[in-house]
Amino acid sequence: MRSVHLTPLHDAFREEVSAFFDQHLRPFAEVWEMERCIPRSAWRKFGEHGLLGLAHGPAHGGSARDIFHSVVFLEELGRTGYAGVRAGISLHAYMATHYLARHASDELRRAYLAPSIRGDRIAALAITERDAGSDLSRLATTAMRDGGDYIVDGGKVFITNGANADYYVVAVRTATPVPQARRANTGISLLIVDSRLPGVQITRQEKLGWHAAATAELHFDKVRVPADRLIGRENSGFMYLMRGFQLERLVAAALAVGGAEHCLDTTLAHVTSRQAFDGKLSNLQAIRHRLADMTTELAGARAFTYHAAWCYAQDELSVTECSMAKLLTTELACRIADNCLQLQGARGYLADSDIARMHRDARAGTMAGGATEVMRDIIAQQLIDLGPSRASPRQAESSAKT
Template sequence: MPSAYFTPDHETFRASVRRFLEREVAPHAERWESERRIPREIFRRMGELGLLGILFPPEVGGAGGDLFHAVAFLEELPRSRMGGFCAAISVQQFMATRHVWNHGSAEQKRRWVVPSIEGRAVGALAVTEPDAGSDVAALRTRAERRDGGWVVHGAKTFITNGADGTFFTLAARTAPDRGARGISLFVVPADAPGVRVARRLEKLGWHCGDTAELSFEDVRLPADALIGEENAGFGYLMEAFQLERLCSAAIAVGSAIVCLEETTAYARDRQAFGRPIAEFQTIRHRLADLATAVEAARQLTLHAAWLLQHGHPAVRECSMAKLFATETAKRVADECLQCYGGYGLMEEYPAARFFRDARPNTIVAGTSEIMREIIARRMLE
């Protein structure tokens, strides 16, 4: 279909991403889900294909694409058939490395961003703590100046790529009495002395993606581990939230599209009472309602992306897109599973994984409750 947002170049790129995912990733989904790991080789393969540096310029090995190349990529990621894969890849190139690129030194970019684009390094964004999730300003991990460098103490949890990653973009408190204005960002190598994976977390969904609880005990960092300015980290995080929420929205839209495709195909083949269940009005109308909701979520997401690409803050629109798209994807997964009947509960059918993998989306990158609060503030204050 013609699009007001995507050019022929975007669609050619989308087709190449889809071919790669369907040929080189999706066939391994069952094994990777079972093993609870994404092989490092697939990161390197994606680096070779230019799929890990979409928004980065060619001079550092990036593709030099625009935001709609990224949206096309994110919409296609669910064709991997793994929510954990979508999370790991999106964190790698749109979150962990973006802070280093936006505010880091030339040396930090050379050491961490370039290998990430090439797939030789895997990044994680280490912000969430046991007692500080949505309330970022309440984090307790601290970084203290000592002997010309920094010493980090604290713990992080629910960190995507945390167990198998190469480095962390870490948020830590550097001014204890300044609240949100006392937080800084650091690059921390995963193999630095004192960094420990306290626990590899088992999740409801996203099984192939590693999620970790991390411990930082007397971790010594050089002075140049600081990203950007001291005590400016909270602002950097707030600045990046819109892209992060847009990523969640686009992935949710793509996931719902794939789920609907699979369910529609099943409904055409599955026989009940002597005919395909797709011929029953209750099934047909349910699928029609779901398709309408997904298209609405997609258009809201694309509008938010357009605003962001053209320099508008789009806080309200990105929050709306994240809220509506992830809630829609959750609804789609639930109602599509119902169409499968008892088979929807069986692991050999795709509905069970769609259902599991849709559930985290309304929690990560800002819960639906936080999105509603942000939208309400924009309306009422």
């Protein structure tokens, strides 16, 4: 799609990324799905090609490209049709490492960010808990100071890359949990926890889709973590997360756009080749109109995602636009996957078909990275409670949602 936001440089980059995926992702993704993880060799390939550091600065090996290089990369990643792969890569490159790049000390950046950009170390972001999903104020994993260490106790669930990460960026409570404070968003910090530390227990979680995402439940039993693994300031984690969530939503939107486009591409190929009645399925008006509707809606969602990306580049606290983009695109991706499965008929319903996988995968998009209802809450709060003047991030997202 043409866009005022995309230059010939972005177009050339799209070609480059697509060629990389043709060579290093598409031929292997089915095996990664079966093995439930992206192998280390693939992470390194992404790193060698500079694809894990597009958003990061050159001091640690990134290329600090503009936001639309990332949008193009994420769309193309979505267009591969493997949401488990796209989740693993994007969680690492745009979410877990984002907090290191923005808030960590130089020492931590050298030790964790630089090898992550090279693809030598795999990162995960661990926020969600069994009893703390959309409502971050219920977060109960603690990190209490003991001399030069923190002692981490608690657990996390649904952690993408959890089973094969080298380290986790973990949201913990560092303030003493008194009853009132437990319900508030204060006292949250971000801590790097190495996955091989004594007391870290990792249990794989088997899901409906996103198979290559290496999802795991983590249990921390008196894990001793050096205090210098704290990211930024103690008890400032909530503010860091609120900023990070906007990027997470934008990333989810660009991936969803790419994923939906892939559904449409494969469906178009199917209906234009499938013989039925006196011609092809694509001659039937009901099918033509359905495709036209989906393509139009997707073009609108893509244009809005570009707008949200532009807003984010101006102001990282573009809460409304990023929430709208996530809501719009992930819901649309579900509808498109569902319609496309219908258009591909029974063969699309076979468990190992491309569209069946995309249908399963699309479903997670409206939950992961903030449920659709939470996005509506945030948008409505801005619209109804706070009025047209820009809300502060704390107002717009008073109970942060992951």
